[in-house]
């Protein structure tokens with residue numbers, strides 16, 4: 229039996245990409261498409277809105293009206309908090325791609341992982357998650373001899389900076405090197421900044437056009453430098469990963485849900501040691 233997937237933020241860029249990824253999977257089916265309360269999309273055909281042709285599923289504006297095995301949520305922090313609380317209260321696994329949580333929001337969100345399986349990732353693409361492993365290796369080998377800088381670029385509509393992925397890359401490196409990212413991160417530079425301190429990790433942000441998501445981490449040593457780059461050219465890369473995570477959380481609909489807990493995409497891909 230296909231796993232029933234609900235998508236919140238259905239009218240958004242990722243909502244539509246997720247609908248396409250679900251349609252491409254023979255193990256999943258779209259069972260609910262949810263938008264903001266009062267949206268003009270309520271009642272419209274979900275398949276048509278996603279550009280996939282009519283599928284007879286009417287868009288709704290609350291989770292109470294949805295039947296589903298697992299929710300995929302790529303919306304905004306405030307909406308994700310509410311949706312995760314609903315899933316926790318109703319025993320439904322949740323995949324969360326939303327970025328831009330502050331520390332208190334993230335803590336509150338992860339508390340829901342005590343009740344249901346929750347997969348949270350700043351980036352669901354296979355390539356970026358592979359890059360996390362490459363970054364661990366690079367940091368281990370080069371880290372204390374290199375200056376480390378993270379540069380990211382995204383489309384003009386993105387509302388948070390630096391990207392969640394850039395921050396995750398910084399976290400992976402800081403953890404590998406035994407540094408506290410909150411203390412060593414430098415976000416942008418301007419004016420009389422003084423010489424660079426070796427332990428810092430710098431972040432630079434570019435916004436514009438229709439860039440889906442570019443990330444480069446530079447390890448700048450004396451006489452040589454290593455750059456690890458990932459470029460996403462389609463949101464389907466994230467959407468397919470999120471659907472894979474949703475299936476994994478439900479044991480592919482065969483083995484029952486995973487144990488309640490906090491997972492990420494590296495768990496899904498088996499990339500953790």
Ligand code: NAP
Pocket residue numbers: 236237238239240241242243263264265267302303304306307324325326327328349350351352353466
């Ligand atoms: P988007 O096009 O702006 O879509 C966001 C959707 O969420 C919209 O449909 C919006 O509805 C809905 N929404 C926002 N606040 C809401 C609320 N309070 N209640 C109900 N619905 C609400 O943005 P996007 O590009 O799809 O990205 C969405 C999120 O995913 C962002 O945080 C982005 O950084 C993240 N993202 C993550 C990954 C990953 O791999 N983890 C990849 C890409 C994007 P309205 O249109 O009615 O406002």
